[in-house]
Amino acid sequence: MRALTYFVTEAAGSLWRGRRAASLAILTIGAGLFVLGFFLIVNTNLQRLAARWGETAEFAIYLRDDVSAEQVESLSRLVHDSGVAARVDQVSKDQALERFRQDFPDLGATAERLNRNPFPASLDVRLRPGASRAEEAAEALAGRLAGSPGVADVRYDRRWLARLNGVVRFVRTVGLIIVGMLALAAALTVANVVRLAAHARRDEIEIMQLVGAPLTYIRGPLVLEGVMQGGAGAVVAIAALGALSALLRARDGGAISQVLGMESLTFLPVELSGILLLGGMLLGCIGGLMVARGVR
Amino acid sequence: MIEARGVSKLYGRGVYALQDLTLRIDKGEFVFLTGPSGAGKSTLLRLLLRQDVPSEGEMIVGGRNLAALTGRQVQSYRRSLGFVFQDFKLLQAKTVLENVAFVPRVLGLAVAQQQRRTFQVLKWVGLQHRMNAYPRELSGGEQQRIAIARALVNDPVIILADEPTGNLDPDLSLEIMNLLREVNARGTTVLIATHDRELIRRVGRRSLTLDHGRIVEVS
Numbered sequence: 001m002r003a004l005t006y007f008v009t010e011a012a013g014s015l016w017r018g019r020r021a022a023s024l025a026i027l028t029i030g031a032g033l034f035v036l037g038f039f040l041i042v043n044t045n046l047q048r049l050a051a052r053w054g055e056t057a058e059f060a061i062y063l064r065d066d067v068s069a070e071q072v073e074s075l076s077r078l079v080h081d082s083g084v085a086a087r088v089d090q091v092s093k094d095q096a097l098e099r100f101r102q103d104f105p106d107l108g109a110t111a112e113r114l115n116r117n118p119f120p121a122s123l124d125v126r127l128r129p130g131a132s133r134a135e136e137a138a139e140a141l142a143g144r145l146a147g148s149p150g151v152a153d154v155r156y157d158r159r160w161l162a163r164l165n166g167v168v169r170f171v172r173t174v175g176l177i178i179v180g181m182l183a184l185a186a187a188l189t190v191a192n193v194v195r196l197a198a199h200a201r202r203d204e205i206e207i208m209q210l211v212g213a214p215l216t217y218i219r220g221p222l223v224l225e226g227v228m229q230g231g232a233g234a235v236v237a238i239a240a241l242g243a244l245s246a247l248l249r250a251r252d253g254g255a256i257s258q259v260l261g262m263e264s265l266t267f268l269p270v271e272l273s274g275i276l277l278l279g280g281m282l283l284g285c286i287g288g289l290m291v292a293r294g295v296r
Numbered sequence: 297m298i299e300a301r302g303v304s305k306l307y308g309r310g311v312y313a314l315q316d317l318t319l320r321i322d323k324g325e326f327v328f329l330t331g332p333s334g335a336g337k338s339t340l341l342r343l344l345l346r347q348d349v350p351s352e353g354e355m356i357v358g359g360r361n362l363a364a365l366t367g368r369q370v371q372s373y374r375r376s377l378g379f380v381f382q383d384f385k386l387l388q389a390k391t392v393l394e395n396v397a398f399v400p401r402v403l404g405l406a407v408a409q410q411q412r413r414t415f416q417v418l419k420w421v422g423l424q425h426r427m428n429a430y431p432r433e434l435s436g437g438e439q440q441r442i443a444i445a446r447a448l449v450n451d452p453v454i455i456l457a458d459e460p461t462g463n464l465d466p467d468l469s470l471e472i473m474n475l476l477r478e479v480n481a482r483g484t485t486v487l488i489a490t491h492d493r494e495l496i497r498r499v500g501r502r503s504l505t506l507d508h509g510r511i512v513e514v515s
Binding site for chain 1: 345367370371372373374375377379385387398399401402403404406407450
């Protein structure tokens with residue numbers, strides 16, 4: 001407890017004495033963690049989006065005009081037995097036309113001018129939540145349906161979902177590379193600031209070495225100083241992300257939610273704040289240790 | 297107490313700071329180490345502080361071979377020493393009280409113990425009334441007395457002093473020597489490196505004269 005009190009007092013005093021250099025380190029860490037936090041937020045939301053859209057993915061089995069009732073029955077059974085479907089709705093040609101008129105009222109007149117109804121009847125298959133992850137089963141079903149009698153075409157929303165997942169992975173990879181570089185820069189900045197602080201305290205350190213002070217007493221304040229800088233940097237990043245979240249919510253939050261089909265976007269969850277805080281302190285600790293290891 | 301057995305210290309390109317040095321200082325002795333600049337006085341003190349190890353021979357203190365000590369043992373050994381330097385090495389940003397209390401504080405002593413020891417030694421060197429002053433507000437003699445107080449606060453068995461009066465006038469030098477004699481009278485072994493032969497004559501204790509890393513005279 002005495003040692004901890006000593007570490008905190010010395011580290012805080014040293015930070016205060018070198019507050020200009022320390023501010024630079026804190027801002028550097030803050031910038032790095034802000035970018036990290038931003039990528040985590042984007043990644044989290046993209047993943048949620050992919051999962052949500054994946055859950056609502058559906059098959060549309062377009063039927064030939066000459067399909068028989070037995071064939072429709074057979075197709076429905078095939079889908080039900082596959083275990084991936086939550087619901088199967090049969091849509092007649094007339095219902096398909098009506099749906100078109102509702103979805104595209106401006107084009108309704110165009111459809112009226114046609115001699116016949118061009119829209120095919122279909123079986124709309126709603127996949128069970130989570131079943132879309134059983135990719136192989138869904139793909140296999142799509143393949144079997146495409147070759148079945150009475151089927152004109154099968155539309156399965158899988159390719160664009162795969163593309164979205166690819167985008168998520170790409171964003172994550174790019175984010176990790178950028179964050180890694182920023183983390184390295186932040187740790188080096190902290191190390192330099194702590195090194196400056198150690199230089200300013202060289203007389204104290206020399207006396208401590210001469211009187212036989214335990215190494216933990218010599219190194220502890222240096223490491224803690226790094227941890228404090230990292231923590232402060234994380235607080236700066238969290239505050240900036242919070243401000244950005246508030247701004248986006250106030251200005252475009254509703255629009256974004258509507259466009260992406262999500263009731264509420266995740267901006268700054270507690271877990272993410274905790275990760276950033278711990279990450280900042282870890283970076284600072286690494287910077288402090290880089291200097292402290294050199295003091296013997 | 298302190299024993300050097302054939303100690304040599306070689307600094308690159310065959311330059312010997314100490315050469316085949318053999319000496320013995322008993323417990324409770326007051327000994328001067330003298331000689332011209334570059335004679336090896338400071339090197340010997342560095343070896344005794346275990347800031348360096350001999351190139352050849354053994355440096356034995358309290359029965360322990362200093363070169364064989366581990367890192368932790370070095371820390372423990374240094375806690376039995378007190379040191380005084382020519383330039384005082386006081387922390388300018390700390391008050392007299394904080395300078396002296398710094399040692400027990402970084403050794404992890406309880407606050408009450410830190411305060412008790414600090415007040416005791418400040419009283420002993422006669423500077424308890426200046427405890428809130430900063431080093432820059434003190435005279436050279438007062439600063440060296442504070443340095444001595446700091447060296448004593450941990451109740452060392454050996455005091456090592458490197459030119460402790462180098463920055464002081466003759467009267468203040470004698471005052472500091474009297475203080476160190478009082479320390480010695482309490483049973484602490486005192487080893488002082490100085491080139492001030494007049495001071496040695498006035499204090500009148502055993503002196504070892506070094507030249508080119510060898511003892512050339514014992515008086």
